[in-house]
Amino acid sequence: GEDVEQSLFLSVREGDSSVINCTYTDSSSTYLYWYKQEPGAGLQLLTYIFSNMDMKQDQRLTVLLNKKDKHLSLRIADTQTGDSAIYFCAEEGSGNTGKLIFGQGTTLQVKP
Amino acid sequence: DTEVTQTPKHLVMGMTNKKSLKCEQHMGHRAMYWYKQKAKKPPELMFVYSYEKLSINESVPSRFSPECPNSSLLNLHLHALQPEDSALYLCASSQEPSGYEQYFGPGTRLTVT
Numbered sequence: 001g002e003d004v005e006q007s008l009f010l011s012v013r014e015g016d017s018s019v020i021n022c023t024y025t026d027s028s029s030t031y032l033y034w035y036k037q038e039p040g041a042g043l044q045l046l047t048y049i050f051s052n053m054d055m056k057q058d059q060r061l062t063v064l065l066n067k068k069d070k071h072l073s074l075r076i077a078d079t080q081t082g083d084s085a086i087y088f089c090a091e092e093g094s095g096n097t098g099k100l101i102f103g104q105g106t107t108l109q110v111k112p
Numbered sequence: 113d114t115e116v117t118q119t120p121k122h123l124v125m126g127m128t129n130k131k132s133l134k135c136e137q138h139m140g141h142r143a144m145y146w147y148k149q150k151a152k153k154p155p156e157l158m159f160v161y162s163y164e165k166l167s168i169n170e171s172v173p174s175r176f177s178p179e180c181p182n183s184s185l186l187n188l189h190l191h192a193l194q195p196e197d198s199a200l201y202l203c204a205s206s207q208e209p210s211g212y213e214q215y216f217g218p219g220t221r222l223t224v225t
Binding site for chain 1: 114116118143145152153154155157160162167168202204206208209210211213214215216217218219221
């Protein structure tokens with residue numbers, strides 16, 4: 001079945017780069033997404049990548065996609081304390097239903 | 113503007129109460145979604161509405177009843193809930209039901225006593 005996996009926790013120092021990794025199983029996924037959730041808030045769409053792309057950059061965010069290994073990563077440059085949150089990767093499930101399959105979420109802790 | 117609004121922000125209800133959660137978007141999106149999220153877990157899909165018609169029900173108990181009065185509004189009617197239904201309920205919308213990014217609202221924090 002469809003499955004998305006992420007490591008659960010990452011701790012970095014302010015100013016360092018953060019890399020959050022994700023693996024997925026559905027090779028037919030067209031889009032892959034990164035969402036950010038701060039405590040007590042909804043999910044904020046950070047960025048997404050189309051499956052025929054290898055890389056997408058948006059300001060401090062860089063998404064890398066390795067389709068062969070079904071591996072997705074999100075790099076945050078110059079990480080700030082305001083980046084502390086839970087980050088979810090997600091793929092759209094098969095069948096064109098719009099159903100998102102989420103990973104368990106990676107808690108990013110940024111130390112000053 | 114990619115805003116999805118939800119009301120109320122917080123809701124406390126007893127197991128015999130009837131209440132409703134509301135969601136609204138004015139982006140012209142034709143797909144709307146209800147998700148349930150427990151603490152420290154990812155969101156779980158409950159319902160999908162596509163062009164105002166229910167297209168997916170993820171085997172949700174009948175004490176949750178969705179309604180889409182028009183293309184901008186989505187309601188979730190709650191009746192006879194259980195304490196384990198306490199969670200953050202998130203609404204989302206997307207331009208079309210497939211192949212488009214979903215935008216989430218801030219959620220309603222529901223506590224069932």
